[in-house]
Amino acid sequence: xxxxxxVVDDSTSMRQMVSFTLQSVGFDTIEGANGCxxxxxxxxxxxxxxxTDLNMPEMDGITLIRELRAKPTYKFTPIxxxxxxSQDTKKQEGKAxxxxxxxxxxxxxxxxxxxxxxxxx
Amino acid sequence: MVTNQSAQSKNRxxxxxxVAAIVVVLDMLSAQLADIAKDVETSVVCVxxxxxxxxxxxxxxxxxxxxxxxxxxxxxxxxxxVQRIKISLEILLRRxxxxxxxxxxxxxxxDEIDERMELLLSFSDRLSTLGNEAxxxxxxxxxxxxxxxxxxxxxxxxxxxxxxHATTGTGGAIRGMVSGLKRTISNTATRVRxxxxxxxxxxxxxxxxxxxxxxxxTESYAxxxxxxxxAASMSRQLNMDIGQAVMSxxxxxxxNQRIEHLLETIEELATELQPYTAEANPxxxxxxxxxxxxxxxxxxxxxxxxxxxxxxxxxxxDSSIELF
Numbered sequence: 001x002x003x004x005x006x007v008v009d010d011s012t013s014m015r016q017m018v019s020f021t022l023q024s025v026g027f028d029t030i031e032g033a034n035g036c037x038x039x040x041x042x043x044x045x046x047x048x049x050x051x052t053d054l055n056m057p058e059m060d061g062i063t064l065i066r067e068l069r070a071k072p073t074y075k076f077t078p079i080x081x082x083x084x085x086s087q088d089t090k091k092q093e094g095k096a097x098x099x100x101x102x103x104x105x106x107x108x109x110x111x112x113x114x115x116x117x118x119x120x121x
Numbered sequence: 122m123v124t125n126q127s128a129q130s131k132n133r134x135x136x137x138x139x140v141a142a143i144v145v146v147l148d149m150l151s152a153q154l155a156d157i158a159k160d161v162e163t164s165v166v167c168v169x170x171x172x173x174x175x176x177x178x179x180x181x182x183x184x185x186x187x188x189x190x191x192x193x194x195x196x197x198x199x200x201x202x203v204q205r206i207k208i209s210l211e212i213l214l215r216r217x218x219x220x221x222x223x224x225x226x227x228x229x230x231x232d233e234i235d236e237r238m239e240l241l242l243s244f245s246d247r248l249s250t251l252g253n254e255a256x257x258x259x260x261x262x263x264x265x266x267x268x269x270x271x272x273x274x275x276x277x278x279x280x281x282x283x284x285x286h287a288t289t290g291t292g293g294a295i296r297g298m299v300s301g302l303k304r305t306i307s308n309t310a311t312r313v314r315x316x317x318x319x320x321x322x323x324x325x326x327x328x329x330x331x332x333x334x335x336x337x338x339t340e341s342y343a344x345x346x347x348x349x350x351x352a353a354s355m356s357r358q359l360n361m362d363i364g365q366a367v368m369s370x371x372x373x374x375x376x377n378q379r380i381e382h383l384l385e386t387i388e389e390l391a392t393e394l395q396p397y398t399a400e401a402n403p404x405x406x407x408x409x410x411x412x413x414x415x416x417x418x419x420x421x422x423x424x425x426x427x428x429x430x431x432x433x434x435x436x437x438x439d440s441s442i443e444l445f
Contacts (some may be wrong), residue, residue, distance in 0.1 A: 109364050
């Protein structure tokens, strides 16, 4: 059975690129354009991975992580922040919210997959 | 002094009107930038969708080729089939060889029977010889008998004569029968040997043919496997290339974010300038705004830009193709 990843980004093209990369290694992907959409799409479905942008309209990545971590289903789900943001304070904020890792855009396919393999069991 | 104040007031109104016009132009520029960002994203999404489709089709094509060759995940397929055909052929050849050996043994057995028939013939010849010798004895006795006139001797002569004739007849009959049997057996042996040799030749020919076909099949299959392996490698390379191309499209995300940041700043500037527009002279505002719009329009070449500027555009942009 394929692993499922939730890809969250307000940029359609970025969602597409991340999904394309994950699908190339066998993931099934579901997508959300912001935190609210992501929560709605996820529902309570078991997820093997979440990759989210930081700055998004309606609900940002940090809030999304907090919301997901509050649900028992996603307590231990690997969540990666993929963002153009490089401020250390934001990074610390992400870590405190429960992010598993932080990657700066633009991402490299191999780097992303290496990180994914590390965090997804 | 009054004149100075009037001039200052006039300049202030003029400045405010210019600012108000600039605010209008800034709004238009913001709309242009937002439109550019949207255009770029739409195009990049189209390109990425196309790339994803290409990648998927490359994978599908490879999958179809693999299915056609019936290549299993463990690498077994036609290889296994060829191997099974070879084993079956070996079994068949062993059976034909066994039949040939059996035929050869049968021919040897027939030869032995033939030799024994020769013995039977010699026995029948001896029987004929004995009959002839008995006839001679009987003849001699008859001559003696005609001289002695003894009845007993006469009967004995007759009996010996009858026995001699019977022996000669039986010997001849046996010889005839054995000769016939010998011919039949000899013919059978010849036919068995001939058939055995024919079968062996046909089997050897069939074996060569089947082996050649199997070799060709194996070679073709190996070539197909090699081609498939190459195609798989090319497909992987294509996927990597596509992946890299897709990843390079991330420039759009960065560009859009930078545009967004610029837009935010422009909007902030417009908001900052907004209070100054209240004192703008409405009579001059349109002409100054039009002046700026015209300047932007002069730099514009595309319908999308002109739509944002909303100046009086004389040429038609309804169609991207026009024949004269």
